[in-house]
Amino acid sequence: METAADTNDFRLPAPPASACDSADQRSGGGCVGGGARYKLMSPAKLPISRSPYITIPPGLSPTSFLESPVMLSNMKAEPSPTTGSFIKPQTVHGSFLSNSYSATAVSSDAFGERASSFFEFRPPSISNMTSADMKNKMREQSVQLQGNSQSQFQSFSSLSSPKAEMAASSNELSLHIATSGATATTEADDDEQNQTGNPSCGPQASHSDLKGGTASSTTSEDGYNWRKYGQKLVKGSEFPRSYYKCTHPNCEVKKLFERSHDGQITEIIYKGTHDHPKPQPSRRYAAGALLTVQEDRSDKILSGRDGKGRLSNLIY
DNA sequence: AGCCTTTGACCAGCG
């Protein structure tokens, strides 16, 4: 089933290192060929419509998405401990283009001005290049961006890597994020509390992410508690993918993300939406707490959308 | 004491 569609998956791929180039090295396969198929969420939970791609609610226009916290996240993100994002205000902007996520390099255009990052949702149609090519391109873009001065940015490559395509096809939202030392925590707005039903974004990985950057707390939790239940090296990726589950009793939300050796999150994928409020920030890990804060933001970000998925610290 | 992370193995889906 394409339950995938049912599930809300958000994927944020990031091309920091080399995404598929190395694919060969790792396993030899193509980039995530299997595509992610998530069928965890029951349709009922999904607030959104399930179409192969992200659907925009009638009331929303693509522009809205762009303005949504998700996309803005970076924009508004201010480097403060509170936000947890040390990122520069200009991180990325994402753009949703209608059903198919097509956003291409966004520099400062359409959505804002934060140029420097690319955010793209790639439409299924992009598949002219080989995955390797795509990745290379992605990298280049990323690199350029970074070089520009953004410590973190995200790039959504339009080049769509196979993964992206797959993701798109499976309703996953993918964002490529490249965080350079500072991790990408983005936060969008803040406010909101939580909408119950959003996938959260900041994986605990963020904890580790810290390493990557100065941000020590960059993580990204969305305010929810996550438990890591697996890690695996995926073919298309150079870095291992970590699997997290929401620890909430009835919550089946999962998220997977990949981090580069630098500690940068290269890709994050959320599956499902939280149907419960966020837990109190006071958890064992102080860091987690921090994350939570950030996560909140992320929640908002995504929640802006229908709560389908949320990206957390990453730049969208 | 409880929860989370880590790691290896197993299972299912797809080509």
Next chain:
DNA sequence: TCGCTGGTCAAAGGC
């Protein structure tokens, strides 16, 4: 039908 890959489970250890 076989092989490959991704995703998940379970046990052990650590915080």
